[in-house]
Amino acid sequence: MIPHLATMAVTRMVLDRHDIRARKRYGQNFLIREEAVEEILAAANIGEEDTVLEIGPGIGTMTSYLSARAKRVISVEIDKSLQPVLEDTLQGADNITIVWEDILKVDLQKLHETYADGRKMKVVANLPYYVTTPILMELLQYGDLFSSITLMVQKEVAERICADPGTKEYGAITLGVAYYAAPHIVAVVPSGAFFPRPNVDSAILHLKAHETPPVDADRECLFELIRAAFGQRRKTLANAIAHATAGKPTALSREEVVKALEKMGLSGDIRGEKLGLPEFAMLTELCYTK
């Protein structure tokens, strides 16, 4: 393996040697700060019994550090043109498997069965900005397979995920994540820690999966209400839900939602961003349990 990949000098050397450039369409911003990699590894608490799922190894920057600590590393990369680079940078490491695939198309259940020896995996990734939310939602849907998820994401996204009710950052993604995991921001990482340098800062986000969901509501209905509530932020919650569910099997009238809100002791013209996950769960119960 090539040491100190998470530095500007070695990253440039590798890119030059293979005559390649970072590809914007795949969100390639390589980490060039070893302290940031160390912070990710510490937050993920990687040990020698762990199987790690890495998303987007790029030129192998984090992969090489992960391989040195974990039992096994499974890295899923969409960009096949990086194959010769990874063969070079990860040469000699015998505990890394590269899966050349779009992570959104990978059967995570099967991947877990194949590689994890029946234990939960740890996810570690420096995510491409352009596809952060779909990847995160996919991981959370298969939350049972992972004991923790540690991600480098755009700082604003990390702030939205960790936001408190009533703030402008609070939204559907905050509640979606809260259903599956307890999130916290480990550190803010400046744009200068990446090459090429992006326009925005990043943050390391650690998600510890809940053993069981924190609320007891039908998941499909709960997520339907959450999505509806934040689809049109300027509407009241009752209007937003009536508008978004109209014509669907899950349709609710404004009056039905207002009645449920009043039963909860809330005003009928409250906005969605005022409600926490327990309130959304209660609203789901009241609206859909006839």
Ligand code: SAM
């Ligand atoms: N891990 C490297 C690092 O920290 O320097 C690269 C991180 S770079 C921000 C994101 C990586 O994800 C790139 O290698 C990119 O090609 C890859 N990628 C982008 N979209 C992907 C997808 N849908 N599935 C798998 N990998 C993807």
